[in-house]
Amino acid sequence: MLVSSGLVSSGLVSFVLGQVGRASSDVPLLTAAVVLPAVGAIATALVSRRRPESARMVATLFSVATGVVTVAVLVAFETGEADFQLVEKYTWIRDLDVAWHLGVDGISLFLVVMTGVLFPIAMFGGAPHHDAKSFYAWLLLLEAGCIGVFLALDLFLFFVMFEIVLVPMYFLISGWGYANRRYAAMKFFLYTMLGSAFMLVGLVATAVLHARGSGGDLTFNVLTIANDQGSIAPMTARWLFLSFAIAFAVKVPLFPVHTWLPDAHTEAPTAGSVILAGVMLKLGTYGFLRYGLFLFPEASAWFAPAMVTLGVIGIIYGAVVATMQRDLKRLVAYSSIAHLGFIALGTFAITTQGLQGSVIQMVNHGLSTGGLFLLVGMIYERRHTREIAQLKGLQASAPIMAGVFTLVMLSSIGLPGLNGFVGEFLILLGSFLTRRWWAVVAATGVILAALYLLWAYQRVFHGEPDEDNAGFAEMSFREGMVMAPLVALIVFLGVYPKPVLDRIEPSVAALVAHVEDGSDFVEPSVAEAGTDAREETFAEAEAAEEGSGGEGGEDGEGGEGG
Amino acid sequence: MTLGLLAQAGDGVAPIDTPGVAWSALSPILVLIGGAIVLLVVGALAPRRSRIGWHAMLTVAVAGGTIAAVVPLWDRVHDDGPYSAVASAVGVDGFSLFVTVVIAVAVAIAALLTDGYLRREGLEGPEPYVLMLLSAAGAVMMASANDLIVMFLGLEIMSIAVYVLAGLHLRRRRSGEAAVKYFVLGSFSSAFFLYGVALVYGATGSTNLVRIARFLAANTLADQGLLIAGFALLLVGFGFKVAAVPFHSWTPDVYQGSPSPIVAFMASGVKAGGFAGLLRVFVATFGTYRLDWQPVVYGIAVLSLVVGAVLAVVQTDVKRMLAYSSINHAGFILIGVQAATDEGVTAALFYLAAYTFMVAGAFGVVTVVGRRGDGHHHLDDYQGLARRQPLLALVFAIFLLAQAGVPLTSGFLAKFYVVEAAIEARSFWLALVAMVSAVVSAFLYLRIVLVMYAGAGDGADTDPAAGRPRLAVPAAAAIALVVAVAATIGIGLVPDPLTRTARDATPELVAASD
Amino acid sequence: MGQYLPILMLLVLAVVFAALSFFASRLLAPRRPTAAKSAPYECGIVPSREPPERFPVRFYLIAMIFIVFDIEIIFLYPYAVIHRELGGFGLVEMAVFVVAVFAAFVYLIANGALDWGPVKHLRRVDPRVSTSRTAATTVRRVGLEGREPETGEAA
DSSP, X not given: OHHHHHHHOOTHHHHHHHHHHHHGGGSOHHHHHHHHHHHHHHHHHHSOTXXXXXXXXXXXXXXXXXXXXXXXXXXXXXXXXXXXXXXXXXXXXXXXXXEEEEEEOHHHHXXXXXXXXXXXXXXXXXXXXXXXXXXXXXXXXHHHHHHHHHHBXXXXXXXXXXHHTHHHHHHHHHHHOOTTHHHHHHHHHHHHHHHHHHHHHHHHHHHHHHHHHHOSOOOOBHHHHHTSTTSSOHHHHHHHHHHHHHHHHHHTTOGGGOTHHHHHHHHSOHHHHHHIIIIIHHHHHXXXXXXXXXXXXXXXXXXXXXXXXXHHHHHHHHHHHHHTOSBHHHHHHHHHHHHHHHHHHHHHHTSHHHHHHHHHHHHHHHHHHHHHHHHHHHHHHHHSOOBGGGOOOHHHHOHHHHHHHHHHHHHHHTOXXXXXXXXXXXXXXXXXXXXXXXXXXXXXXXXXXXXXXXXXXXXXXXXXXXXXXXXXXXXXXXXXXXXHHHHHHHHHHHHOXXXXXXXXXXXXHHHHHHHHHHSSOOOOOSTTSOOHHHHHHHHHHHHHHHHOSSSHHHHHHHHHHO | OOOOGGGXXXXXXXXXXXXXXXXXXXXXXXXXXXXXXXXXXXXXXXXXXXXXXXXXXXXXXXXXXXXHHHHHHHXXXXXXXXXXXXXXXXXXXXXXXXXXXXXXXXXXXXXXHHHHHHHHHTOOSSXXXXXXXXXXXXXXXXXXXXXXXXHHHHHHHHHHHHHHHHTOOTTOHHHHHHHHHHHHHHHHHHHHHXXXXXXXXXXXXXXXXXXXXXXXXXXXXXXOHHHHHHHHHHHHHHHHHXXXXXSOTHHHHHXXXXXXXXXXXXXXXXXXXXXXXXXXXXXXXXXXXXXXXXXXXXXXXXXXXXXXXXXXXXXXXXXXXXXXXXXXXXXXXXXXXXXXXXXXXXXXXXXXXXXXXXXXXXXXXXXXXXXXXXXXXXXXXGTTHHHHOHHHHHHHHHHHHHHHTOTTSHHHHHHHHHHHHHHHTTOHHHHHHHHHHHHHHHHHHHHHHHXXXXXXXXXXXXXXXXXXXXXXXXXXXXXXXXXXXXXXXXXXXXXXXXXXXXXXXXXXXOOOOO | OGGGHHHHHXXXXXXXXXXXXXXXXXXXXXXXXXXXHHSOOOTTOOOOSOOOSOOOHHHHHHHHHHHHHHHHHHHHHHHHXXXXXXXXXXXXXXXXXXXXXXXXXXXXXXXXXXXXXXXXXXXXXXXXXXXXXXXXXXXXXXXXXXXXXXXXXXX
């Protein structure tokens, strides 16, 4: 809700807040955003085991404080700037030129804010049944790692953060998960670590070859390496991109390496699933943007067809498999694969719209899938089953929950007016420019999403409840408070995404320009792209922009087109 | 320094040319051996059992004294450059001093662990400490040897003491088995080493590393067969000591059978000595012939990485698991050797230093969990440890995750540096194999962690280990574990001091000025 | 090659001498064996059965300690011959060597390596060996058996 208030404010209010933000720019906000949860984890771990309530309080305090810091970052963020802002740099390991180097741009900004908002919600919504202290400590450590990944501007720091998130998640799944949790935790850890193994080699090779090619000293500074294209031979850069891509593809996950995801999501405790889907999958997609496109523009453009294909396969495959699921949580997990396929498609379309759509879709997916996992968790709390077949007619006894579920689900499907539409529309638009047929196939994924989610909804909530489901309890006030910010954000981003898109757009445009500089790829302009059909779409978009404010999705796109 | 004044008393006899002994250069070794002798004599005269573990305290003090002896030498090397003493037989450079400190630390930690162990098993006495100090002296000698004969002496002193240590536990049959196995195979490998020394002498006309290096740099051998054969045999000798595949077959049995705190020393101190010798002989001395031996070390490294990781996975005995994983770690350090560059040496040294804490700490926990009789090392014995003793489980988890290479621990940086060295040397595939093997062995570490943390979510009634007694952690062992954890995390967070020290510590062969 | 010739000669001579003595005694010595003569010699006591195959470890211990000091002497003799030429260096070297051996000797004495009594005086007990078996009991048993009349048939 803090986010929404920050976004709604316009004119004077935003000016005042901006001043506050600028005044506070002396304060190392980004370091605070990373360190605060880590300190919170230690503080929580030091609380006595016998007092789970105080552990809970300390943890909540720290996670809310972190959320406030991320919102302060949002406020301090200068709209319209493409470069990294609030940059902080402190030397860490001198002889490797590794630095505690943090910075935020339009791409990472909303991911950080989403992380800051989603963690307190996950904490409230997924309270553990035992050993609360360790649970919260791990969760806070996880938050520190996730924010660190989004903010890191140093390859080494990035890798450290990227890897460190595995440990808390591993313990969360194996300690507080469901029946098959050990297997799932192990699978999750090993899959991701295998990907990271490739990335580590690629990452070191990048730094070393860059130093050799440029004749300078060894450095792990992302900006230095990315802005010094040509120091690494194109062919080598493709191999390096591949090594990074394997790690990110596992994390996203893209189609052939996705098998850890259903297990991990299903077996993880509710808070774990929310964070896994909401934040941790974004580490991969964000990685593609920052360490794929930005670091290896030429290789990214070269690999784009393959990546886009994998994305589209993910969309269709995820949707088809989700349709066949009998377990509600597994269904949501597979829907994640489909959504992440969209994000991959938008990313490797390498158009401003596509990238914009990808970034905002990362946020959207965090909100809507996080919300769905919370709701599934609530259903499980009551019925101790997630089997769709055993749930029936919940609408009768829990209309409010059914309503919330409907809204979140529709956001996930991509109904216009809700946030999911903005992202998917921009992605399809952006990818249509460069990869027409892929976009066409991907569009069927939207329809499939409607199919499996609505069908599941129908089976679970409609009909006459049998005796098992008759006593299904309505959403409690606490649960309502957990869902409220998510619902508010879902509606807000669907109706008025302009402030978000405005902040994303410059950085994304700069990224596309960076790719164009580094490779022979040229972003097709919407105006000269061609066929009647597309011009029609474009005209519609412009018309919608003139109408202004109504249908949010076109709004942002229109700003780009004009 | 020469104590040759007395020689002038003799009239009319031609004095034999004796080398000057720079006692200061030998001071770390002298402190270790002197400490061992003092401990031996005093320990023999004083009562064997005592309430306070003064044997261990004295050993730690000797280790501390060794480090204190290194400090002035380090300053001197830093200011005036490396030098050698005792007729070029002993080299004093950053490398030897660095390894000396690592070995001294290994001795201190192992001694702290041994104290509680001996009390628990009713085996009190000064002998284990004496042998440990002597073995450490041998390892230091290997690290600072500038002559193959001196290196062989160091190797033997180090090894023989450890053979006896392996059989320390008189009532455990496995302990005796380990000692015999280690002894027989170890002497075999020493013979290989000695033969290698002979062949290298035959090819180059000297056993002195400085002269060998100079000879190889200045001359082209018409027939390299002898030299290459010498390389091969020396490599077998070193490969055995550092437990590299295919000379590793003793490792699991010996690690499993030997008393756990002794294994902590074997895996840290002895390994450090072996690698120090390997680096000194191959990288520093035979550097000009690196194209001949690099492929072989490359192959051994790959084998160690793969075999160590894969075979560890199928074990159910924690000590055997750690034994195989130590083979995997040896493979990692061999990557640094294989690079044969300054970066490689730095990486290997960093790895050795970091690994010393990790592995000594891990075997420290194993010592505690082993309980009386030192026999409870099955995976099942770790079941639910997190519930009964969360702190001990957490400490073990930290050591295991550090060995797996999780960031913010020393293990990650160690692997990072090794991979960096490999990539600098353009061994991309080796780096990749190493990291993939790290993932495989991560499975094994996680398996132990999983077992420890198992049952946490099942409710109290299903705890399979509910009836087990609480494990007693002796105070000395607790100190050792705390130190090891602090170092593992501390190096992971602030690696700069260690890195810079390791960078200064490349081996340099310098002939004696006298 | 020429420099190694004396060594080779010495080797050959040693082998020839050993072989010569062996065969000479075979050929020349008179041979009148009796049961008593062919029995193993045990301090004049008539053996009643096969001699024990295992000696108490104490015997070996003594032998080993003896060898250590033997070696010390071997080192000391040459030093004594050229101690002038070696000068101070040699003195220090020998001192170090002697101190090391002496420390070991102190350790041995303190741990009862030279105590020749029942095991209970020793500080370290190896429980795998029966406590009732000592050097003393072993010697006594052999002695008694030799004196028992019904086993005297060999005499």
